[in-house]
Amino acid sequence: MALMVLLNMAPPASWGTVVLAVLGVLVLLNLPTAVFVVVYRTTRRRFAERRNMELRDIQDL
Numbered sequence: 001m002a003l004m005v006l007l008n009m010a011p012p013a014s015w016g017t018v019v020l021a022v023l024g025v026l027v028l029l030n031l032p033t034a035v036f037v038v039v040y041r042t043t044r045r046r047f048a049e050r051r052n053m054e055l056r057d058i059q060d061l
Helices: 002-006 015-029 031-060
Strands: none
Touching (some): 015 031
């Protein structure tokens, strides 16, 4: 619906409808990005902790 309205294939009911449709599409299409960011941050934290442990082990020697 949002694409049809943006391409003027269907008349918009109101500007509020158009804005909500566009925001809905943006949110839906960015869900994979949000999942990727969550996975990246959790794995990054794990690697940082592991690196800090290795640095402490080296300093202990």
